[in-house]
Amino acid sequence: AQTVTQSQPEMSVQEAETVTLSCTYDTSESDYYLFWYKQPPSRQMILVIRQEAYKQQNATENRFSVNFQKAAKSFSLKISDSQLGDAAMYFCAYRRPTGTASKLTFGTGTRLQVTL
Amino acid sequence: DGGITQSPKYLFRKEGQNVTLSCEQNLNHDAMYWYRQDPGQGLRLIYYSQIVNDFQKGDIAEGYSVSREKKESFPLTVTSAQKNPTAFYLCASSMGRDSNEKLFFGSGTQLSVL
Numbered sequence A: 001a002q003t004v005t006q007s008q009p010e011m012s013v014q015e016a017e018t019v020t021l022s023c024t025y026d027t028s029e030s031d032y033y034l035f036w037y038k039q040p041p042s043r044q045m046i047l048v049i050r051q052e053a054y055k056q057q058n059a060t061e062n063r064f065s066v067n068f069q070k071a072a073k074s075f076s077l078k079i080s081d082s083q084l085g086d087a088a089m090y091f092c093a094y095r096r097p098t099g100t101a102s103k104l105t106f107g108t109g110t111r112l113q114v115t116l
Numbered sequence B: 001d002g003g004i005t006q007s008p009k010y011l012f013r014k015e016g017q018n019v020t021l022s023c024e025q026n027l028n029h030d031a032m033y034w035y036r037q038d039p040g041q042g043l044r045l046i047y048y049s050q051i052v053n054d055f056q057k058g059d060i061a062e063g064y065s066v067s068r069e070k071k072e073s074f075p076l077t078v079t080s081a082q083k084n085p086t087a088f089y090l091c092a093s094s095m096g097r098d099s100n101e102k103l104f105f106g107s108g109t110q111l112s113v114l
Helices: none
Strands: A002-006 A008-012 A019-021 A022-026 A035-041 A046-052 A064-069 A074-079 A089-093 A104-106 A110-114 B004-007 B010-013 B020-023 B031-037 B043-051 B056-058 B064-066 B074-077 B087-093 B109-113
Touching: A002 A089, A002 A104, A019 A110, A022 A074, A035 A064, A035 A074, A046 A074, A074 A089, A074 B074, A104 B043, B004 B074, B004 B087, B010 B020, B020 B031, B020 B087, B020 B109, B043 B064
Parallel strands: A008 A110, B010 B109
Antiparallel strands: A002 A022, A019 A074, A035 A046, A035 A089, A064 A074, A089 A104, A089 A110, B004 B020, B020 B074, B031 B043, B031 B087, B043 B056, B064 B074, B087 B109
């Protein structure tokens, strides 16, 4: 079974600074998909960014980017120019290849605080 | 506006009681899911449905039941067999079976035991 590990329960960053959230996963598959979801205090889950394992280029979405290291099974999220609105729980998630339903396996989350 | 509606926002269950959480979507999505979230843990899959009149158990299905009689609706019943039902429940949907597609989540239901 696939597992997703987020080893940082809490992180803190100053406004306008950069922070990196870590995620590692375990799988025997060669093709799969990885996601970062954000859960603000409203508890609504919001997709931040996604990465296909077969793509070598790291995904970017505005201030959010990933460092995908397939051999190391690592998928970290970098938030640049942090804003107060970035404060939330961040979940890393893994999904098996096409042919199965969108069953995501989630990590335990990292709570990000943004300070002035 | 298209989206997923979960109700109620808060729900209380008495001992031995079954309760049903509602999930409705108007996104014309084929697939729907129920996740449970406990403090300090990630989301865990309870049940999922890829098409009307079909559903599959997820990782923690014991003590729960679902139905999928309509494409738009995927209600979750927490039965009296679920001994630790206090949690935050999230419903989600997606267009189909593509691994890369985005899941759309509802705003959740907090279930507590009286």
